[in-house]
Amino acid sequence: EYNRKKLLISKGMDTDWMSKPLRTGYTIGNSIGVSGKGNDMTYRVNANIRNVKGVMKGDYRNTYGISVFLSYHIADKVTVSYQSNYSGVKSKNSPYGTFSDYVTLNPYDSPYDETGALLKKLTWDVNNPLYEAKAGNYDKTSSNTFTNNVNIRWDIMKGLYLTANGSIVSNLSNHEIFTSPTSAVYMSEEDLMKKGQLQESHSKSLNLSGNFVMSYNQPVGDNSLLTVNLGGDIYKDDSKSQNFVGTGFLKPELHSPQYASAYKEDSHPGGSQELTTRAGFFAYLNFILHNKYFVDGTVRRSGSSQFGANNRYAPFWSVGAGWNLHNENFLQSDILNLLKVRGSAGYTGNVNFEPFQSVTMYQYDNTLEYLHGIGAVPRTIGNDDLKWEREFSYNIGADLSLFDQRFNATFDYYLKRTKDLVLDASIAPSTGVISGKQNIGEMENKGFEFSIDGMPIRNKDFWWQVAMTGSTNKNR
Secondary structure (H helix, E strand, O other): OHHHHHHHHHOOOOOOHHHOOEOOOEEEEEEEEEEEEEOOEEEEEEEEEEEEEOOEOOOEEEEEEEEEEEEEEEOOOEEEEEEEEEEEEEEEOOOOOOHHHHHOOOOOOOOEOOOOOEOOEEHHHEEOHHHHHHOOOEEEEEEEEEEEEEEEEEEEEOOEEEEEEEEEEEEEEEEEEEEOOOOHHHOOOOOHHHOOEEEEEEEEEEEEEEEEEEEEEEEOOOOOEEEEEEEEEEEEEEEEEEEEEEEOOOOOOOOOHHHOOEEOOOOOOEEEEEEEEEEEEEEEEEEEEOOOEEEEEEEEEEEEOOOOOOOOEEEEEEEEEEEEHHHOHHHOOOOEEEEEEEEEEEEEEEOOOOOOOOOOEEEEEEEEEEOOEEEEEEEEEOOOOOOOEEEEEEEEEEEEEEOOOOEEEEEEEEEEEEEOOEEEOOOOHHHOOOEEEEEOOEEEEEEEEEEEEEEEEEOOOOEEEEEEEEEEEEEO
16 A cells, blocks of 8 residues: 555655635626605615625525515505515535545545546545535525515604504425435445435425504693503414435436435425414503603503413513602702612513423324224323413612713622423323423522713823622522
8 A cells, every 4th residue: 555655756746635526616696676756655675686706616605685665654644665675596516526625635545537537435434525516416595585674653742653564484494415325425335225215304384474553642741741652563473394214216317306215214304383462452651751750551462372271471560760869950960960769670581491381182003903903102291271371570779870971880680580481391201291380489689780980181280090890690
């Protein structure tokens, strides 16, 4: 072996492997747009396409898209706007593999044999990447996204207006990886059912959302303002995916799924679906009096399909108040810019688990074959009483600003207590059940936070700057 290599070198064998997979890359981009305005209508249309060829031979990334915007204004009362976007991507990785593979190859190796045919293996039993590039392997991806948005604003009267919007977003994506049956990775494989492999994964999703808000803003006297909002929102997300791995392809040209002889050993087609819906209604009030005192409150009722049938909806609320002391006559000063004390308290909700956890689900198992069909095993234990995880929190704090906002400080004391924690239930291993959800226990976090920040002050006499932050907390 040593003499063979020495002979190749003496004959002038000096393969420049790093130049084999490379080419001059380039990018071509084109775009066109049309826009206009008149007769209470505004419109814009834009389209673009971009083709990228990388420095590795055989790869590409092509993107394209189009967007449309329309807006119509009716008699200073109603404004309707529509926006649509479509975008797509198609890409393919280079069949020549990764550049690092070529850096480690030996220059005394030739990619070809005496007849000019590509070698499958090189010295030290290394796969010839040039052979793999011509074997018919590929790795490609495509995706498309389509978005539609509609917005409406209706100015009913001075200070009273209604806004509403809806959105639809759909997405499709595909990924294919094919390893040719003639690839060197199958040199020692004699079973034709295992030569060649195709991996495919596909996913699609549809997202629907909408909301409306009735808003009322009314000045009340000097430096006073009343704001009231009433509204609701809805949301739905449906995502699906599927995948499989097929083996046993007879020719590299026959790489479609129908030419697979079998599924990969110990595997079968897979897939999943996630379906989530939510809805809620809320009311919000804020009142500022003389720019000194302010109070606000929110009430909300939210529902989610992820909870049990008996507890899909839960109420939430919050209140807050503050006092701008710096606006009081007895604290007027050229030094003091801001001094505010504030406090708030309320409930928030949390959904931190996968869909269908509150529903009993079974999975068929083809190894459980009975007289009248295939058996099924439970995956999750349903819980019709599963309810929202709610967190009660309150905080009191103060904000201070001095010397034209050169010195700023913030202080906060807070407490957060979470009730009805949603956790995995303890289930005996003998049941074979994967998981179940229950409302178990509570968690508490309280602490104190502060920050001080001083901007630099410079003059002929002195210069200073200070910055400090800190916190302390206790968890239970």
